[in-house]
Amino acid sequence: MADQTLPIGGSLDITPERSERQTLLEWLQAWVVTVDHKRLGILYVVYSIFFLLVAGAEALCIRIQLMIPNNHFVSPETYNELFTMHGTTMVFLVGMPILFGFGNYLVPLMIGARDMAFPRLNAFSFWLTAFGGLLLYYSFIGGFGLYGMGAAPDVGWFAYAPLTTKPFSVGHATDYWALALIVSGFGTLGTAINIIATTLSMRCKGMTLLRMPLFVWLMLVVSALTLITITPLTAAQVMLLIDRYLGGHFFDAQAGGSAIIWIHFFWIFGHPEVYVLVLPVFGVASEIIPVFSRKAIFGYPAMVAASAGIAFVSLGVWAHHMFTVGMTSVGNTFFVLSTMLVGIPTGIKIFNWLATIWGGKVQFRVPMMFCVAFLFQFLIAGLTGIMLSVAPWDWQLHNSYFVIAHFHYVLVGAIIFNIFAAIYYWFPKVTGKMLSETLGKWHFWLFFIGFHMTFDTMHFVGLLGMPRSIYTYEANRGWNHLNMIVSIGAFIQGIAVLVFAFNMMHSLRKGKEAGNDPWDAWTLEWSTPSPPPEYNFATDPEVYSRRPLWDIKHPDDPDWKYE
Amino acid sequence: MRPAHNYGHPIETGVPRPPHEPMPWVDPATNQTPSTNIDTKQMKSIFREYGARAAGLSLLPVLLAARSWADGPQTTPSIFAPASTPANSIFGLSMFVLGITGAIFVVVGGLLAYAIIRYRAKSSDDASEPPQIYGSVQVELAWTVVPILIVVVLFLTTARIIFAIQDAPKPKDALDVTVVGHQFWWEFRYPTLGIVTANELHVPVSTPQDPEPTYLHLLSADVDHSFWVPQLAGKTDLIPNHPNETWIEPQHTGLYYGQCAQFCGVEHAKMLLRVYVDTPEQFAEWVKDQQQPGVQDPQVAAGRQIFETHACTNCHTIKGTAAGTFGPDLTHLASRATIAAGAAMNTPADLHEWIKDPDHYKPGCLMPAMQLSDQEIDQLVAYLETLH
Ligand SMILES: [Cu+2]
Numbered sequence: 001m002a003d004q005t006l007p008i009g010g011s012l013d014i015t016p017e018r019s020e021r022q023t024l025l026e027w028l029q030a031w032v033v034t035v036d037h038k039r040l041g042i043l044y045v046v047y048s049i050f051f052l053l054v055a056g057a058e059a060l061c062i063r064i065q066l067m068i069p070n071n072h073f074v075s076p077e078t079y080n081e082l083f084t085m086h087g088t089t090m091v092f093l094v095g096m097p098i099l100f101g102f103g104n105y106l107v108p109l110m111i112g113a114r115d116m117a118f119p120r121l122n123a124f125s126f127w128l129t130a131f132g133g134l135l136l137y138y139s140f141i142g143g144f145g146l147y148g149m150g151a152a153p154d155v156g157w158f159a160y161a162p163l164t165t166k167p168f169s170v171g172h173a174t175d176y177w178a179l180a181l182i183v184s185g186f187g188t189l190g191t192a193i194n195i196i197a198t199t200l201s202m203r204c205k206g207m208t209l210l211r212m213p214l215f216v217w218l219m220l221v222v223s224a225l226t227l228i229t230i231t232p233l234t235a236a237q238v239m240l241l242i243d244r245y246l247g248g249h250f251f252d253a254q255a256g257g258s259a260i261i262w263i264h265f266f267w268i269f270g271h272p273e274v275y276v277l278v279l280p281v282f283g284v285a286s287e288i289i290p291v292f293s294r295k296a297i298f299g300y301p302a303m304v305a306a307s308a309g310i311a312f313v314s315l316g317v318w319a320h321h322m323f324t325v326g327m328t329s330v331g332n333t334f335f336v337l338s339t340m341l342v343g344i345p346t347g348i349k350i351f352n353w354l355a356t357i358w359g360g361k362v363q364f365r366v367p368m369m370f371c372v373a374f375l376f377q378f379l380i381a382g383l384t385g386i387m388l389s390v391a392p393w394d395w396q397l398h399n400s401y402f403v404i405a406h407f408h409y410v411l412v413g414a415i416i417f418n419i420f421a422a423i424y425y426w427f428p429k430v431t432g433k434m435l436s437e438t439l440g441k442w443h444f445w446l447f448f449i450g451f452h453m454t455f456d457t458m459h460f461v462g463l464l465g466m467p468r469s470i471y472t473y474e475a476n477r478g479w480n481h482l483n484m485i486v487s488i489g490a491f492i493q494g495i496a497v498l499v500f501a502f503n504m505m506h507s508l509r510k511g512k513e514a515g516n517d518p519w520d521a522w523t524l525e526w527s528t529p530s531p532p533p534e535y536n537f538a539t540d541p542e543v544y545s546r547r548p549l550w551d552i553k554h555p556d557d558p559d560w561k562y563e
Numbered sequence: 564m565r566p567a568h569n570y571g572h573p574i575e576t577g578v579p580r581p582p583h584e585p586m587p588w589v590d591p592a593t594n595q596t597p598s599t600n601i602d603t604k605q606m607k608s609i610f611r612e613y614g615a616r617a618a619g620l621s622l623l624p625v626l627l628a629a630r631s632w633a634d635g636p637q638t639t640p641s642i643f644a645p646a647s648t649p650a651n652s653i654f655g656l657s658m659f660v661l662g663i664t665g666a667i668f669v670v671v672g673g674l675l676a677y678a679i680i681r682y683r684a685k686s687s688d689d690a691s692e693p694p695q696i697y698g699s700v701q702v703e704l705a706w707t708v709v710p711i712l713i714v715v716v717l718f719l720t721t722a723r724i725i726f727a728i729q730d731a732p733k734p735k736d737a738l739d740v741t742v743v744g745h746q747f748w749w750e751f752r753y754p755t756l757g758i759v760t761a762n763e764l765h766v767p768v769s770t771p772q773d774p775e776p777t778y779l780h781l782l783s784a785d786v787d788h789s790f791w792v793p794q795l796a797g798k799t800d801l802i803p804n805h806p807n808e809t810w811i812e813p814q815h816t817g818l819y820y821g822q823c824a825q826f827c828g829v830e831h832a833k834m835l836l837r838v839y840v841d842t843p844e845q846f847a848e849w850v851k852d853q854q855q856p857g858v859q860d861p862q863v864a865a866g867r868q869i870f871e872t873h874a875c876t877n878c879h880t881i882k883g884t885a886a887g888t889f890g891p892d893l894t895h896l897a898s899r900a901t902i903a904a905g906a907a908m909n910t911p912a913d914l915h916e917w918i919k920d921p922d923h924y925k926p927g928c929l930m931p932a933m934q935l936s937d938q939e940i941d942q943l944v945a946y947l948e949t950l951h
Pocket of ligand 1: 744745747787788789823824825826827831834
């Protein structure tokens with residue numbers, strides 16, 4: 001227990017000074033054996049950014065191949081590996097770990113705790129996730145693909161059976177896919193349990209559930225959702241391995257198994273997974289938009305309810321990925337309805353963000369620019385989502401580039417944009433240095449232009465009948481110019497990401513000192529020094545409202561009077 | 564000494580602090596209020612952002628225009644150029660949904676754009692914070708109820724079309740075709756007509772006087788595939804051990820392009836599909852031709868002998884000669900315009916190259932190279948060319 005009688009928290013400096021001159025080995029060891037939630041958070045984020053670059057490079061190879069019809073830049077085998085690895089990497093090795101990394105770093109700070117509930121489980125989870133990623137990429141050397149050479153998985157990130165069963169997928173590429181995801185899946189489960197335990201039992205004095213920052217709320221919801229969704233994926237992968245090695249017939253249609261069962265399992269995981277990725281960034285936006293609008297979030301309780309609502313409804317919509325597998329008309333109709341229902345809480349969120357901006361004093365700093373772009377893009381993604389939920393229209397749009405465009409609008413337009421916003425926003429806290437605003441604007445505009453060239457155009461290629469997962473296309477289909485534009489946009493995004501990477505490295509060394517609270521923000525993490533000390537808070541903080549620092553900065557008009 | 568850590572600092576709620584006294588832990592260097600002015604560059608950026616979307620939206624009419632010159636088949640298989648009953652009703656529904664979502668976009672996007680322009684921080688602002696508004700039950704209820712109403716409308720319209728397409732009663736004189744998906748080619752069987760063919764589907768046109776839809780029974784011999792000819796109907800998957808059904812009712816004759824729409828392995832991209840919609844007379848004639856056994860032309864006996872004495876017969880059927888079923892039926896190969904599911908044209912040169920090295924057109928496809936000499940292949944091709 002912290003000693004509440006001490007007048008100044010800083011005097012409670014119980015950690016000895018770290019030795020100034022660490023050897024490289026000591027430095028490395030400190031990172032490897034760390035159980036500090038902040039260090040693990042940083043490890044997660046660095047790990048994810050590394051794989052973001054890898055999977056981004058894979059995407060660029062895909063786009064070179066599709067630039068012109070009948071291109072021979074890569075072989076069909078390689079192409080199939082590229083899109084499988086791109087998808088798998090982006091979802092499992094970039095999206096999830098980076099968001100759990102943010103959660104790891106920020107949740108304890110935001111709720112006034114000194115660490116996660118289970119620091120050692122936390123480290124274990126990270127290293128499991130990390131090894132899962134390495135295992136997946138080792139397949140490039142160790143896996144025997146469909147074609148009898150060292151090969152990465154090439155069955156799509158959705159890996160529909162029976163294409164993944166032994167007769168159609170010889171060698172070990174598919175095994176690497178399944179095992180890697182099982183391993184990293186356990187890591188994710190550990191982190192989810194940890195975040196739930198932390199938010200439920202480590203909150204500081206006065207931090208009631210309904211005073212938690214929305215980011216923390218969303219991490220709580222997401223962690224609960226993760227526990228539910230990772231399980232069916234792991235189960236399906238175990239079944240697949242049983243089929244492949246122990247003579248099982250779960251998915252072996254020839255022996256009476258069912259190919260549909262895999263599709264169900266995959267999307268019972270896969271659909272909520274989209275929300276596992278998008279809900280944390282709703283949290284990010286709900287932290288950043290108020291600060292740069294200089295207003296409290298509008299309708300906090302509705303935001304919490306809408307998040308929980310989205311998570312709940314998202315568990316009952318998976319078969320909207322399956323409108324073409326031949327369900328009955330009644331089955332299709334049910335999933336149309338449940339899917340459209342998601343639009344309601346989602347709409348509430350968009351309106352609440354809008355109302356937060358309304359009447360504020362909006363400052364267009366780089367994090368806010370990314371968030372504003374996110375609002376527009378997420379609006380469009382939501383509307384194309386409604387189009388896809390209309391089952392008959394989905395019979396046309398399913399597995400076309402329209403779907404690819406739609407979900408990249410979510411995964412890039414909403415998630416990656418907010419991840420960038422979050423990095424610009426919290427980088428000063430984590431490193432003590434500001435990211436360069438000029439480079440940040442370059443990064444934003446390049447990425448923004450590239451994003452729209454690529455993904456706006458993709459919608460149209462899809463409407464014109466181009467299916468996904470094809471390594472090449474016929475020249476007379478009218479898709480040539482559009483594909484060229486898509487590819488050019490992809491390269492512009494690639495350049496933007498390089499600008500971003502440069503900005504990080506440059507600012508880390510030469511950036512402006514950030515100070516504790518560069519954005520004049522309101523949540524607890526901004527009351528700590530940048531970077532925060534190992535124990536976060538010398539004494540247990542005590543809060544009286546959702547915006548503790550607002551209360552301190554505006555003692556004449558504190559929030560707790562209104563909540 | 565380390566810098567003072569903050570949260571030791573007790574929150575003196577009882578003792579109000581003068582509003583402008585800086586927080587003890589705030590770095591004096593960054594203590595000024597964050598930049599509150601917006602320069603012209605940022606203004607332009609806002610407009611550009613809004614403009615880009617307006618431009619995106621304005622592309623839609625261009626696509627819709629595609630429909631006007633498109634009463635019939637196109638080389639671009641646009642879903643907005645429907646030429647068959649189910650595709651038509653989907654098109655109608657999609658326009659309705661596009662209208663509603665477009666309106667939502669204009670209203671909400673407009674409000675957003677208005678808000679970020681109207682409420683941007685101005686250089687004339689003082690450093691004070693704007694009024695804090697925490698929520699409003701009435702407003703929040705309003706924007707919950709309106710979306711609910713929209714969902715109800717969308718849902719009911721959608722449900723109607725689902726039932727109209729999926730549960731349409733099958734007319735007695737409808738043509739039945741069984742479609743079997745194979746790793747990287749299509750097999751078409753007409754059980755009532757005794758025809759088996761591959762990759763190029765022939766169906767009769769349906770006219771108001773003589774409506775004749777075609778019902779497709781979808782099976783798979785190996786992995787999942789999906790039958791998609793955008794101008795004729797939405798896609799339906801072919802899944803092993805899970806028979807599916809779909810139907811088309813084309814109103815314009817001509818050639819329609821489609822392709823497999825479910826990733827099925829290495830040559831998924833080259834699993835193309837052609838649908839020929841024939842006049843009733845053309846169709847009757849095609850049926851008559853297809854029902855004949857394979858032509859037995861003595862002039863190409865050499866090629867036929869090669870065919871019969873090599874493994875070709877294990878995989879291919881030529882009625883009266885060979886009965887393999889692993890590959891496409893070749894009885895009337897010469898009546899088709901393409902080979903290998905659209906990967907190559909059905910010309911002597913392409914056929915030669917195909918038999919010599921199938922991987923040349925479709926690397927990874929399931930037909931092996933047979934190590935025949937060029938001369939043997941020429942004889943083979945001459946034989947295959949006679950199979951009308
Ligand atoms: Cu296929």
